[in-house]
Amino acid sequence: MSSADAPLTRDRILAAAEDVIRRFGPAKANVVDVARALGVSHAAVYRHVATKAELRDLVVGRWAEATMPPLRAIAAKPGPAQQRLRRLFDALIAVKRRRASQDPELFAAYRTLAADAQSVATAHVEELIGLAAMVIRSGVKEGTFRTVDPVAAGRAVLFATSRFHHPAHAAEWADPAIDAAYNDVWRLLMDGLCVAKPLGE
Structure with a gap:
């Protein structure tokens, strides 16, 4: 056939x-x-x-879903929360950059289509926040992270790092200084999230 x-x-x-x-x-x-x-x-x-609207929603949903399996696996895997949280965002950044470089036409189109598929895009963002919250919650439990609202903290980390993974910033990803900027932002986030160690440790 x-x-x-x-x-x-x-x-x-x-x-x-x-x-x-x-x-x-x-x-x-x-x-x-x-x-x-x-x-x-x-x-x-x-x-x-x-409808045409449903078709667009399904296309955006299919595109977003393809990014998620490795992120879900990282969030669900046991291990120190601080390292898992960094791996989660490293993987998110890597998959977005890879798709932008390997399929630039569809990546650019996704940005346009997502603007008309708000419910699908919102669900994607909420799942990302949920994965970050899962890791942060485990970090609070193990004593690595401060006692925070995991969902609020997950949302803050996602939005604070948006320059490095949100498609609207794709043109900036070729900047040679982008990785250094990401590391600087990450250090500030961890300074705020992690339990402070006593002096001398």
């Missing part, structure tokens, strides 16, 4: 939508153009995706 003869599924529609967006830009994230790319009627696509 050729790919053209394969059953029409939501995954196949989303893969085609990504390809259309990659080649022609986010304005082509609509049912008619995706149906044309698949060689099917738009009615066939509408049986799986009800």
